[in-house]
Every structure is written in C-alpha cells, then in structure tokens.
Amino acid sequence: MSADFAPAVVIKYFSSYTIHTPGVAERVDSWDFLEREKRDAERHRESQRLFAEFADSTKKYGRVAVETDRRQSNVKGKFFSDLGFDTVIVTDNKLLIAEPAVALTIIKSEFAGMLERMRQGGQISIKIGEREVIVSDQRELQTAVEAVEPLLAPKVRANPPASLVPASERQINIWIGGGKVGLKQALKIGETYLLNFRVGQPVSGSLTSGEAAAVNPNDVPPAGLPTDWLIVARGAELAAGTPDTEAKVETVGGVSTWSGRFKVLIPKEGDSATPQLRIKPLQASPAIDVCITARREGGFPRFNETYRQFRIELAAADSPDVAPVEPVHIADEIMPTATVHVGLGTTHEWTTPNGILGVAVLGPQAYVQGLAGTEQVDSLEPWLGVPAQVSGKIQNVRDAAEEMRAAWEHHFNNIDPADLAGRLTRWSQHQGGPEYSWSSLGNYADPSHQQEWDKMAASPELRKVAQHGRLLFHAFFPRNSNLNQWIAALVPGARLNVSWTPKAGAGFIPHVPFGLMYTADVPPEGQPIDPMGFLGLRCRIAYTSHVAAPASRSLGALDATHRAHFLYWGDAPTDVTGQEAQWQRAQWSAWQNQVFVPHKVQNAKAELLTLLNDPQPSPTSVLYLFCQCSTGAGNNPTLRFGSTNDPANVVAQTDFGTSVLVDRPLVFANACTTAAADPYMANDLEEAFFERGCRAYIGTETKVPIVFGSRFAEIFFRFFYRLADPDPMAAGEAVTQARLFLWTHYRNIGGLFYSYVNQYDLFLAREDEVLALRG
Numbered sequence: 001m002s003a004d005f006a007p008a009v010v011i012k013y014f015s016s017y018t019i020h021t022p023g024v025a026e027r028v029d030s031w032d033f034l035e036r037e038k039r040d041a042e043r044h045r046e047s048q049r050l051f052a053e054f055a056d057s058t059k060k061y062g063r064v065a066v067e068t069d070r071r072q073s074n075v076k077g078k079f080f081s082d083l084g085f086d087t088v089i090v091t092d093n094k095l096l097i098a099e100p101a102v103a104l105t106i107i108k109s110e111f112a113g114m115l116e117r118m119r120q121g122g123q124i125s126i127k128i129g130e131r132e133v134i135v136s137d138q139r140e141l142q143t144a145v146e147a148v149e150p151l152l153a154p155k156v157r158a159n160p161p162a163s164l165v166p167a168s169e170r171q172i173n174i175w176i177g178g179g180k181v182g183l184k185q186a187l188k189i190g191e192t193y194l195l196n197f198r199v200g201q202p203v204s205g206s207l208t209s210g211e212a213a214a215v216n217p218n219d220v221p222p223a224g225l226p227t228d229w230l231i232v233a234r235g236a237e238l239a240a241g242t243p244d245t246e247a248k249v250e251t252v253g254g255v256s257t258w259s260g261r262f263k264v265l266i267p268k269e270g271d272s273a274t275p276q277l278r279i280k281p282l283q284a285s286p287a288i289d290v291c292i293t294a295r296r297e298g299g300f301p302r303f304n305e306t307y308r309q310f311r312i313e314l315a316a317a318d319s320p321d322v323a324p325v326e327p328v329h330i331a332d333e334i335m336p337t338a339t340v341h342v343g344l345g346t347t348h349e350w351t352t353p354n355g356i357l358g359v360a361v362l363g364p365q366a367y368v369q370g371l372a373g374t375e376q377v378d379s380l381e382p383w384l385g386v387p388a389q390v391s392g393k394i395q396n397v398r399d400a401a402e403e404m405r406a407a408w409e410h411h412f413n414n415i416d417p418a419d420l421a422g423r424l425t426r427w428s429q430h431q432g433g434p435e436y437s438w439s440s441l442g443n444y445a446d447p448s449h450q451q452e453w454d455k456m457a458a459s460p461e462l463r464k465v466a467q468h469g470r471l472l473f474h475a476f477f478p479r480n481s482n483l484n485q486w487i488a489a490l491v492p493g494a495r496l497n498v499s500w501t502p503k504a505g506a507g508f509i510p511h512v513p514f515g516l517m518y519t520a521d522v523p524p525e526g527q528p529i530d531p532m533g534f535l536g537l538r539c540r541i542a543y544t545s546h547v548a549a550p551a552s553r554s555l556g557a558l559d560a561t562h563r564a565h566f567l568y569w570g571d572a573p574t575d576v577t578g579q580e581a582q583w584q585r586a587q588w589s590a591w592q593n594q595v596f597v598p599h600k601v602q603n604a605k606a607e608l609l610t611l612l613n614d615p616q617p618s619p620t621s622v623l624y625l626f627c628q629c630s631t632g633a634g635n636n637p638t639l640r641f642g643s644t645n646d647p648a649n650v651v652a653q654t655d656f657g658t659s660v661l662v663d664r665p666l667v668f669a670n671a672c673t674t675a676a677a678d679p680y681m682a683n684d685l686e687e688a689f690f691e692r693g694c695r696a697y698i699g700t701e702t703k704v705p706i707v708f709g710s711r712f713a714e715i716f717f718r719f720f721y722r723l724a725d726p727d728p729m730a731a732g733e734a735v736t737q738a739r740l741f742l743w744t745h746y747r748n749i750g751g752l753f754y755s756y757v758n759q760y761d762l763f764l765a766r767e768d769e770v771l772a773l774r775g
Contacts, residue, residue: 175195289362293369396472397513432745498544544759627670669685
C-alpha cells in the first residue's frame with residue numbers, strides 16, 4: 001500500500017449476512033456469498049445492493065481501498081471496481097477508510113441499514129491505530145457511535161458531526177432501490193424497482209442533489225410546508241408502493257401516460273415521511289418528471305405554487321450487468337423562487353385571490369391543480385398551445401387590440417391628473433375602493449366616462465378584440481376540453497398561475513398574451529361586450545415564461561433601495577411623450593430614493609447607457625423606462641428617448657450591456673410593444689433583461705396611448721410603492737389593482753395592454769416583512 005494512503009481507521013468485517021429472498025433465508029460467509037451469487041442473478045443483485053450502500057458513502061466521503069485475499073483478487077477486485085471505487089488494493093480481508101471523522105459519520109448514517117440486515121454472529125471491528133472496539137450486530141447504532149467517539153481526535157470528539165451533513169442542509173431525496181441508499185447502476189428493462197421520495201438528510205445515491213434540491217429548516221414554516229407531488233413517467237410504468245401513494249395510467253393527448261401522486265408535509269426539522277412508488281422501465285432511456293407544488297387551499301395563508309420541478313433521465317438495459325452505463329442524468333431542475341418565500345399570504349382580504357388554479361406545462365402535457373370555481377382539480381391534461389396552431393391567432397388579437405387603441409385613444413387618455421390624484425387619495429381612505437368582491441365591482445365613473453364606455457362596449461373594434469381573444473382562448477383550451485371548462489369556471493378575482501418555460505421542450509412560445517384571451521361567448525354585433533370576459537380583468541394572472549436563478553421575493557425596503565427612472569428627454573412643444581415625462585418627474589421627485597435619468601439632456605444617451613449597464617446607487621430595486629419603441633425584424637426593439645430619430649436619441653438593444661444586474665431589479669418597460677413578440681421568437685428587450693438577471697418584467701402587448709401609459713404607471717407605483725396602502729403589495733398584484741382601479745373609476749380597460757412576467761409575488765419590503773407573510 002502506498003504511503004499516502006495509510007489508513008487512520010480500519011473497519012474490519014467478521015460478519016455473515018442473512019439475505020432474505022422470496023422463500024429463502026440463508027446465512028453464509030459474505031465473500032463466499034459473492035462467489036455463489038454470481039450464479040444467481042436475482043440474489044446477486046441483492047448482494048451488490050448491500051455492498052453498494054457502503055461503497056457509495058465511502059466513495060463520497062473518503063478515499064477507500066478494498067483489501068481481500070489475493071487468491072480471489074480477480075473476482076472481488078472486479079466486483080468493487082464495478083461498484084465505482086477509484087482504487088482497489090488486494091491483500092487480505094479488510095476495508096480501509098482514510099479519516100476518523102468520516103468513519104464516524106458513515107457509522108452514524110450509513111451503517112444503520114447494514115446493522116438491520118446483519119444477524120446474530122456478525123460483528124464489526126472498528127480500529128484506530130492500536131485501539132479496537134468490537135460492536136455486535138445486536139447492539140443499537142447509538143452504541144456503536146458511542147464506542148467510536150472516544151477513539152477520535154479531541155477536536156472531533158468535542159463536536160462530532162451528527163450526520164453526513166449539518167442538519168440545516170436537508171434536501172429533496174429521490175432514490176431507487178429497497179435500501180437506504182440509491183442504486184448506482186443501470187436498471188433492467190422489465191424489472192420493477194422501488195422509487196423512494198423523502199425530504200430530509202441527504203441520501204447517498206439520490207437522483208436529486210445540489211441547490212435546486214436543498215431544503216433549509218429556516219425556509220419551512222413552524223407547522224411545516226404542505227406539498228403535492230406529481231410523478232409522470234415516460235418510457236416506464238408506475239404503481240403505488242405504499243398506502244399513501246396512488247398511480248394510474250391514462251390517455252393524455254393520445255399518449256398513454258403513467259403518473260403517480262402523493263402528499264408530503266415537509267417538517268420544520270428532521271425527515272419527512274417516505275412515500276414509495278414502483279417503477280418498471282420499458283425502454284433504454286426512461287424518464288420521470290417530478291412536479292412539486294406547495295399548496296394549501298384552506299386556512300391562512302392560502303397558496304398554490306410550483307415549489308420544485310425535476311426531469312430525471314434514467315438508464316436501463318436488457319442486460320445491465322454487461323452494459324454498464326451511468327444510471328441517471330438530471331436533465332432539468334427548476335426552483336422558481338427562494339424556498340424561504342414559498343407559501344406567502346397576502347396583507348388584506350381584498351388582495352387575497354378567490355381560489356388559485358395552477359397550470360404547469362410539462363412538454364406535450366400540463367399539470368393542472370387547484371380550485372376551479374367550486375371544483376378541486378388535480379389532473380394531467382394535453383397541452384395544445386403549439387406555435388403552428390396559435391401563432392396566427394396571437395397576431396390577430398394583437399392587431400385587433402391596436403385597431404381598438406387607435407379608434408378609442410381619446411377614451412384611454414381621458415384621465416385628468418388632478419381628478420386621478422383625488423381619486424387615489426379617496427381610495428386610500430376606503431372611498432371608491434378597494435374591491436372585496438370582483439363579482440360585484442363598484443362603479444365610481446362619472447357620467448362622461450360611463451357614456452363613452454357605453455359606446456365603446458358596443459363598438460366593432462372591441463367586439464373584434466373579444467372575437468380574436470375567444471379564438472385564441474379556444475386554440476389553447478379547446479371548447480370541450482377540461483382546461484376550457486376549468487378556466488372558464490374561475491371565480492372573478494381568482495388567480496391563474498401559468499408556468500411555461502423553455503424547459504418544457506419543443507413547441508415553447510416565448511410570450512403569450514393570456515390577458516387578452518376572452519373566456520365567454522361573444523354576443524351578437526351591436527350588443528355590449530362584457531369586459532370581465534377578458535382573462536386579464538377576470539383573474540389575477542401569474543405568468544412565468546423565463547427560467548431564472550431563484551431569488552428573494554424581497555426587493556428591499558423603500559428607504560434602503562433606489563428606483564431608477566429612465567425618462568424620455570424630448571422637449572418639443574408638441575411632443576406629448578416629453579410632456580408626460582416631465583409630468584412624471586414632477587410627480588415622483590418628492591418620493592424617497594428616486595433616481596431620474598438623464599440629469600441633463602447633454603450627453604443623455606451616454607448617461608442612460610452607463611446607468612442601465614450598472615445601475616447606481618446600489619441597491620437599485622426598480623428600473624423604469626418611459627420612451628417610444630419600435631420593433632424591427634427579429635423582434636429587436638429600438639427605444640427612442642428624443643423627438644427625432646437622431647442616433648443620439650435612439651437606443652438599440654445591442655447598445656445595452658450584458659453584465660449581470662447585481663441587484664436583480666424589477667424592470668418596467670413602459671413603451672410600445674416591449675413584451676409582444678412573434679410566437680416563434682423572443683422579444684429581445686425582455687429576453688435581454690432576464691438574461692442579465694432581472695426578477696420580473698412589465699411590458700406592453702401592443703402600442704399604448706402615451707397619456708394613458710403615463711397614468712397607468714402613476715397608479716401602479718402608488719400601489720407598489722406603498723403610497724395608496726402602507727402594507728407591502730406584490731408587484732403582480734399592483735398591476736392587477738391598477739387594471740381594476742382604471743375600470744371601476746374610469747370605465748377604462750387599457751390595463752389589458754400590459755403584461756407581467758415571472759415573479760408575481762415580488763415586494764418592496766424588508767426581508768422580515770416578507771417573512772411575516774408566511775403567517
């Protein structure tokens with residue numbers, strides 16, 4: 001043995017194993033057992049599994065050499081090599097581990113499974129230097145631990161590790177096999193295995209690991225976090241493995257699909273229960289999709305949101321012993337938000353959704369879960385929103401919205417600043433809002449706005465938007481489908497969570513105008529359109545289309561962060577955009593920690609690009625852009641901040657920097673078509689900000705009337721900056737409340753021009769204020 005591999009701890013087996021197979025119980029010497037079981041494939045796998053438990057842990061936590069009789073070196077050396085050892089040295093009957101502390105952690109957490117399987121007569125000799133302790137298989141694991149601890153160095157003895165990792169480093173474990181560690185070998189096609197699920201201390205051989213699987217006790221409420229799990233198998237069959245699980249096969253979109261379901265309460269500390277399914281590979285590359293939803297429909301707080309998603313690709317073969325391959329590959333991992341902020345409540349009854357329905361797209365299928373009207377839904381449904389079927393309809397509804405904007409721009413813009421200020425003040429005093437029941441919304445519009453709306457409601461322009469919105473709704477959710485019925489049944493004020501990201505695979509569409517979908521049948525020509533038929537006015541829409549690193553839902557306190565406003569600098573007497581930019585600067589300059597760009601028109605573009613590339617002062621929680629915008633070929637927006645197209649006034653997306661936005665702000669691009677994109681392509685402006693790390697993005701679906709856009713921003717900021725109400729309000733909720741305010745006070749549906757993407761629950765609040773929303 002080489003000098004650099006001299007062991008500090010010797011763990012020596014004097015043990016025999018009793019292996020239980022169907023109808024057989026046999027006690028044999030372990031090495032002979034290996035030889036004999038070469039002739040019996042079924043029981044040989046059991047011996048491999050027993051040794052793999054020890055092999056996996058020792059390989060992970062310390063270099064290991066296996067020493068045995070040289071006369072059997074070929075058989076035994078190859079056996080341990082197959083288990084994944086880096087080094088195999090063959091001399092006599094010993095297992096050597098390099099570090100005492102590693103030995104203790106393995107004994108504490110890994111030997112438990114082996115001790116349970118060992119029978120009378122078996123012993124473990126633990127030797128450090130010349131000192132040795134013999135532990136019988138009859139003794140409890142704690143006895144073995146106590147026997148080892150006095151042999152360790154003082155620094156280890158004073159603070160011995162309690163397990164393989166600190167208690168704070170729990171994770172989501174998914175592993176295959178009947179033991180306490182997972183198999184690390186290819187599966188056999190047609191053979192059934194146990195598929196285990198547990199949240200707690202890391203399990204050696206878990207198919208999930210890393211940041212996306214981590215669960216810190218500080219992230220879990222005191223009463224625990226209730227979660228629902230959906231497991232979808234592709235190329236494999238599933239069956240229930242424990243009484244707390246269920247499995248079924250159904251035809252979804254013409255494809256036979258096996259799925260399993262169960263619930264897990266993630267405890268504040270310790271391990272959760274361990275539900276089990278049974279999985280039988282049917283092909284060489286089976287896969288499982290794991291969708292975990294944090295969900296509570298009753299009590300407070302109520303929530304229903306994606307907690308984690310994994311796609312795990314497995315390896316299987318007809319003869320895995322002769323076709324060794326890596327057993328698993330983690331294809332995708334999604335963690336939408338910092339886990340400490342999962343399951344947040346709301347601050348008021350009027351900000352609490354009337355039910356939550358979640359739709360998570362998993363390739364050609366969608367996992368639908370939550371409350372649709374009075375019906376509890378938990379189902380796997382076909383997802384039909386593929387570009388070839390919906391792209392024309394998306395463009396049609398946007399074109400119709402632009403025609404409506406042009407025809408009724410005077411109505412959209414008819415919001416007097418003084419009148420708006422008075423209404424927002426009265427709203428804060430609970431006069432003219434807030435709205436507790438969306439089924440019976442207040443009407444605070446004056447006669448002139450009501451009369452103008454009555455004309456618009458029966459107009460051909462609005463009817464055309466509703467018609468194309470209805471066709472778009474049916475393209476995604478066909479008339480007789482379950483999804484159609486469930487979404488149409490949502491109670492006004494409910495929340496619809498839609499998660500569709502590039503991780504879903506082929507057919508992904510970068511941006512869908514869900515708010516412009518129309519959920520009701522369109523009345524005959526000349527009859528008024530009910531605006532609450534538009535999904536964006538009927539529901540709160542939490543739409544996730546970008547995969548981003550998990551981030552806190554706290555942007556920071558108002559007095560501890562800055563908001564940067566990049567305003568149009570054109571000042572021609574007839575330039576309405578310039579007039580509104582000046583109005584915004586005057587309105588908001590008295591607010592705390594506001595940064596306005598540019599300070600001077602001279603070198604304005606250079607100043608703007610400098611601060612867009614590296615927002616200062618830091619931390620900056622919001623980036624707001626108010627300008628003109630045009631979208632060229634390839635969905636590449638060009639922003640114009642001046643009255644002319646002079647290069648000094650124009651900013652192309654390629655002018656922006658690519659450095660990470662360290663503070664990960666909310667971005668509000670208040671210009672024309674800053675969210676809309678061809679269904680086959682992403683809007684480059686939106687994509688660029690997410691690529692740089694923004695947490696959420698507000699953009700426009702089509703051209704927006706200039707004055708209206710300025711008033712919408714004023715209302716949004718009043719809600720989001722906690723001026724209309726002092727309690728924290730999520731940014732997505734602030735967009736929702738702005739739409740609602742415009743409708744109830746001005747009979748104005750222009751809020752449908754705006755879309756909100758990614759983290760709906762994002763607050764301008766301190767961390768402790770956000771954590772307090774966990775209830």
